[in-house]
Amino acid sequence: MEENANFWSQLNRPIVGLSPMDGVTDPVFRTIVAGCAKPDLMMTEFTNAEGLCHGAEGEMSGLVYNPIERPVVAQIYGANPQAFFHVAQLVCALGFDGLDINMGCPAKAVSARGCGAALIGNPVLAQTIVRQARRGIQAWAEGAAVDDLYARFPNAPWQTHIPIETTRRPIPVSVKTRLGIGQIVIREWIKHLLEVSPAAISIHGRTLSQGYRGLASWDAIGDAVDVARGSGVPILGNGDIASLEEARRRAYEVGVDGVLIGRAALGNPWLFLKVTTARPPEGTSEYMQPIPLKKRLRTAISHARLFEKIRGRARFSAMRKHLGWYCYGFPGAAALRSQIVRVQNSTEVEDLLAPYLTGA
Numbered sequence: 001m002e003e004n005a006n007f008w009s010q011l012n013r014p015i016v017g018l019s020p021m022d023g024v025t026d027p028v029f030r031t032i033v034a035g036c037a038k039p040d041l042m043m044t045e046f047t048n049a050e051g052l053c054h055g056a057e058g059e060m061s062g063l064v065y066n067p068i069e070r071p072v073v074a075q076i077y078g079a080n081p082q083a084f085f086h087v088a089q090l091v092c093a094l095g096f097d098g099l100d101i102n103m104g105c106p107a108k109a110v111s112a113r114g115c116g117a118a119l120i121g122n123p124v125l126a127q128t129i130v131r132q133a134r135r136g137i138q139a140w141a142e143g144a145a146v147d148d149l150y151a152r153f154p155n156a157p158w159q160t161h162i163p164i165e166t167t168r169r170p171i172p173v174s175v176k177t178r179l180g181i182g183q184i185v186i187r188e189w190i191k192h193l194l195e196v197s198p199a200a201i202s203i204h205g206r207t208l209s210q211g212y213r214g215l216a217s218w219d220a221i222g223d224a225v226d227v228a229r230g231s232g233v234p235i236l237g238n239g240d241i242a243s244l245e246e247a248r249r250r251a252y253e254v255g256v257d258g259v260l261i262g263r264a265a266l267g268n269p270w271l272f273l274k275v276t277t278a279r280p281p282e283g284t285s286e287y288m289q290p291i292p293l294k295k296r297l298r299t300a301i302s303h304a305r306l307f308e309k310i311r312g313r314a315r316f317s318a319m320r321k322h323l324g325w326y327c328y329g330f331p332g333a334a335a336l337r338s339q340i341v342r343v344q345n346s347t348e349v350e351d352l353l354a355p356y357l358t359g360a
């Protein structure tokens with residue numbers, strides 16, 4: 001039961017994962033990314049622990065995944081340790097490879113409730129949440145009753161990827177966080193986290209008040225690496241990384257075990273493609289791989305079709321932003337974008353893109 005429990009320790013360094021993005025890295029996009037170029041790990045969009053305990057449908061859909069994403073981690077946010085105890089068991093039963101606790105979200109709706117990045121200001125609660133999540137996982141690994149879980153979470157996505165009893169393994173609990181709330185306090189903050197030994201800590205190099213403004217401070221991420229040295233807890237850096245090559249360079253320079261990349265993957269599911277040529281052509285990067293326009297647009301169509309199949313036409317408007325991200329950098333792209341962000345379904349997408357896909 002114990003073997004393979006902690007996938008983090010088995011990944012090659014530097015680890016390069018897809019950073020979770022609410023409203024973007026849904027199961028459809030993650031499936032497309034896995035098909036184009038698989039990162040070392042994927043995380044779900046953040047999902048609310050208390051909402052899951054109340055059976056909220058929207059939250060439950062956050063726990064859907066496709067087995068080709070593995071290792072796949074459920075990211076959960078909240079401020080109620082008891083909710084984490086129960087949700088951790090659900091996450092195990094659904095067959096996730098890990099549970100990540102969001103201690104980094106800056107959104108007012110989240111931080112005003114004491115969740116996300118607000119936990120940086122409440123280390124005792126943050127530690128209690130990690131411990132309760134781990135207690136839930138332990139209870140599950142030791143045989144907590146499946147019927148109790150079905151009764152507590154009747155509308156969970158119980159589509160069984162794997163027989164439920166084979167998932168009784170103690171999955172790792174990790175944390176994703178920021179440098180501080182108003183100021184950078186990562187040296188002190190990370191000590192509190194290290195006291196509860198998460199399986200990994202991912203650090204977005206900005207404070208809560210910064211939101212997404214300014215540049216991520218990789219120097220401050222380096223400070224966290226200093227403090228964590230010798231703890232055995234892998235540290236992942238995050239923020240403003242544009243390519244796989246840059247991720248590897250940063251990991252080397254700053255000494256992190258890995259990197260999460262988010263926004264650079266928008267409209268670019270090939271971000272994690274590593275081109276291995278025996279000898280990279282002079283003056284080119286081993287990792288640069290220009291994706292031909294037709295391939296990009298064909299992928300946009302596949303993405304739209306899969307979105308429609310999984311999430312339905314009624315929700316198709318949530319696909320439009322992805323379509324806008326795929327259509328850039330060619331003559332007529334701006335005009336095409338203004339049309340494509342109004343489409344109602346995948347057939348309209350195919351019709352609009354057809355003129356760009358003719359010829360060899």
Ligand SMILES: Cc1cc2nc3c(=O)[nH]c(=O)nc-3n(C[C@H](O)[C@H](O)[C@H](O)COP(=O)(O)O)c2cc1C
Pocket residue numbers: 019020021022023024044045046075102104105176204238239240241260261262263264
């Ligand atoms: C639209 C959007 C949604 C996000 N949602 C989440 C989330 O659900 N959970 C999380 O931990 N971080 C979330 N983030 C933060 C990213 O994971 C990442 O930390 C941040 O974008 C910096 O990395 P990047 O510069 O590579 O994008 C989100 C970011 C964006 C832009």
